[in-house]
Amino acid sequence: MIKVENVSKKFIKNKNKREKEEFYADKNITFEAKEGEIVGILGPNGAGKTTLLRMTAGILEPTEGTIEYDELNYKKNELEIKRSIAYLSGNTKLYDTLSTYELLKMCANMYGVPKEKIEKRIEEISKILNLDGFIHNKIAKLSTGQTQRANIARCLIHDPKYYILDEATTGLDIISSQIILDFIKDEKSKGKTILYSTHYMEEAENICDHVIMINKGVIIESGTPKEIKTRTKTTNLRDAFFQIIGGQNNEE
Amino acid sequence: MKNNIFNILKKELRETFRDKKSLAMMLVIPLFIPLIVIGMSALFETQLDVEITDYNKIGFAYHLDDTERTIAASMDLNIKEGSEEEMKKLREEGEIYLYITKENNRYTIVSTDSESSTYARSLMQAYFESYKRVLQENYLDEENINPNDVLDIITVDLKQEATDDSYFASYMQNYAFLFIIMAITVSATYPSTDTTAGEKERGTLETLLTFPIKSKDIIIGKFLGVSISSIITGLISLLLAIGSLKIANGMFSIYEGINIGYSFASIVVAILIIITFSLFVSGLCIAIASKSKTFKEAQSALTPLNFITFFPGMIVFMIGVSPSTWLSLVPFLNYSIIFTDVLNGAIKYLDIFLMLASTIIYITVVLTYIIKAYKSEKVLF
Numbered sequence: 001m002i003k004v005e006n007v008s009k010k011f012i013k014n015k016n017k018r019e020k021e022e023f024y025a026d027k028n029i030t031f032e033a034k035e036g037e038i039v040g041i042l043g044p045n046g047a048g049k050t051t052l053l054r055m056t057a058g059i060l061e062p063t064e065g066t067i068e069y070d071e072l073n074y075k076k077n078e079l080e081i082k083r084s085i086a087y088l089s090g091n092t093k094l095y096d097t098l099s100t101y102e103l104l105k106m107c108a109n110m111y112g113v114p115k116e117k118i119e120k121r122i123e124e125i126s127k128i129l130n131l132d133g134f135i136h137n138k139i140a141k142l143s144t145g146q147t148q149r150a151n152i153a154r155c156l157i158h159d160p161k162y163y164i165l166d167e168a169t170t171g172l173d174i175i176s177s178q179i180i181l182d183f184i185k186d187e188k189s190k191g192k193t194i195l196y197s198t199h200y201m202e203e204a205e206n207i208c209d210h211v212i213m214i215n216k217g218v219i220i221e222s223g224t225p226k227e228i229k230t231r232t233k234t235t236n237l238r239d240a241f242f243q244i245i246g247g248q249n250n251e252e
Numbered sequence: 253m254k255n256n257i258f259n260i261l262k263k264e265l266r267e268t269f270r271d272k273k274s275l276a277m278m279l280v281i282p283l284f285i286p287l288i289v290i291g292m293s294a295l296f297e298t299q300l301d302v303e304i305t306d307y308n309k310i311g312f313a314y315h316l317d318d319t320e321r322t323i324a325a326s327m328d329l330n331i332k333e334g335s336e337e338e339m340k341k342l343r344e345e346g347e348i349y350l351y352i353t354k355e356n357n358r359y360t361i362v363s364t365d366s367e368s369s370t371y372a373r374s375l376m377q378a379y380f381e382s383y384k385r386v387l388q389e390n391y392l393d394e395e396n397i398n399p400n401d402v403l404d405i406i407t408v409d410l411k412q413e414a415t416d417d418s419y420f421a422s423y424m425q426n427y428a429f430l431f432i433i434m435a436i437t438v439s440a441t442y443p444s445t446d447t448t449a450g451e452k453e454r455g456t457l458e459t460l461l462t463f464p465i466k467s468k469d470i471i472i473g474k475f476l477g478v479s480i481s482s483i484i485t486g487l488i489s490l491l492l493a494i495g496s497l498k499i500a501n502g503m504f505s506i507y508e509g510i511n512i513g514y515s516f517a518s519i520v521v522a523i524l525i526i527i528t529f530s531l532f533v534s535g536l537c538i539a540i541a542s543k544s545k546t547f548k549e550a551q552s553a554l555t556p557l558n559f560i561t562f563f564p565g566m567i568v569f570m571i572g573v574s575p576s577t578w579l580s581l582v583p584f585l586n587y588s589i590i591f592t593d594v595l596n597g598a599i600k601y602l603d604i605f606l607m608l609a610s611t612i613i614y615i616t617v618v619l620t621y622i623i624k625a626y627k628s629e630k631v632l633f
């Protein structure tokens with residue numbers, strides 16, 4: 001289980017050459033993601049989704065609050081927890097000079113997968129994601145869909161317990177997006193816990209068990225998609241979101 | 253931990269050896285050393301040849317006697333005779349470099365301050381020394397005095413250990429080794445930019461930070477990757493510098509009197525200095541480049557480093573600073589001085605030890621700084 005409690009993240013930005021300004025990208029965020037659950041983090045661009053997931057994945061350190069994985073405090077057990085997480089974002093890039101095979105081998109070594117199991121694991125993943133046709137080609141030469149499959153393979157290599165997926169389908173065509181969505185459903189069926197951020201409300205409605213809506217760094221609503229729709233008396237999460245924020249502009 | 257460092261190092265080396273630009277920096281830069289050594293040696297030699305053959309055009313604004321003609325012929329002077337006006341015109345036209353006027357027993361060398369006139373003046377001073385000697389000998393003969401008893405009352409021998417020619421040779425040696433230092437710096441620049449700002453710009457740094465690896469291991473792996481490519485450049489450069497100096501030694505007369513050869517100990521110490529300098533400059537390059545957001549920004553930030561590594565050494569050679577204990581602690585300067593000193597045959601173990609010890613301290617400080625930077629999220633933005 002992932003437990004995020006009162007997590008805030010403060011950044012300092014330059015207002016002008018002399019003045020600096022503090023602002024909270026996330027403020028007092030609290031939620032839980034249970035085993036076998038997909039928790040959707042929804043919100044418009046700039047809402048604080050990426051910062052929240054980066055903190056959950058250990059890339060950023062929270063200014064306040066605690067993050068726990070199976071009751072283990074992240075700060076005190078960073079490396080141990082990182083071994084059980086896979087992080088994939090729309091911005092995640094791969095090493096162009098490597099082939100998918102070399103990438104998977106490198107990642108397996110980094111995650112400490114036992115040497116004798118690496119080849120077998122690559123073979124299994126290659127079959128699941130149908131990598132055989134391009135596994136030895138350089139990543140720079142792969143199509144967008146193939147690159148996305150290589151990226152998913154990278155996440156699977158150490159058989160993680162938790163997936164943190166940040167706008168993983170943003171900018172992808174319909175086929176590449178479907179590859180990701182199928183992968184999420186498969187992993188959920190295996191009992192894996194998934195945090196999934198997106199600004200595509202319809203996508204979240206289809207796959208998420210629980211949804212957290214964020215705007216301007218604070219949680220504005222949470223619950224199952226059905227609960228949120230009932231509370232807001234709307235038929236879909238998009239309308240629910242607009243009703244909750246009351247037409248506020250996020251850029252303000 | 254060792255395993256993680258090795259994994260990062262393997263990744264870095266694979267990227268460096270597969271990247272054409274990194275490979276070019278690593279392997280092509282050293283190729284300039286033989287070009288510089290052979291090219292500059294040829295240039296120096298050409299300049300010295302000009303002095304002998306082309307600076308001997310001398311005008312005489314009077315008629316030479318037989319004695320003077322004999323001396324001029326023996327010195328291979330290319331003489332023109334005529335009036336002072338004619339000589340002045342010839343000098344202005346560049347036909348002669350200077351001319352001589354004569355009034356009774358007083359001779360005047362009329363020249364300008366150009367480089368060619370300077371050489372011609374030296375030539376004419378030697379000419380008049382010979383002429384004066386002949387006249388003195390004739391006079392003493394007429395007076396029945398043995399000229400040798402008077403003119404050679406003392407004997408002065410000239411033992412010239414370093415000729416003008418060997419000055420050029422040692423100049424070339426020093427610069428060849430200074431270029432090795434520069435090649436190492438240039439070679440460290442590209443991979444260090446690529447592994448820090450480049451990785452940030454390409455978006456792979458985020459992936460790297462999600463791995464269960466301590467930032468210390470990431471930095472040490474990256475540092476060793478850059479250092480290895482710089483060391484390879486340094487060793488290739490050393491090999492090419494020694495090889496090209498040996499070839500130039502046999503090809504050009506400016507190396508006469510110098511036997512270019514290096515002892516086993518000199519080469520071992522030179523390799524040690526190359527390794528130490530590569531480690532130092534790689535750490536520095538990574539520290540500077542990691543502060544930049546983009547590849548271009550990092551390259552601009554690293555440009556001054558190329559000058560900083562080259563100029564202290566060049567200034568030392570120009571003003572002739574010799575190594576001292578204190579200078580062995582000054583980064584950049586110490587490598588250049590001790591390096592050329594070692595390859596010129598002088599191995600001073602205390603200076604080498606101080607250079608090594610101070611470099612270890614500098615590298616530790618630099619690496620601590622980078623590790624701290626990588627622990628901070630600022631490295632991502």
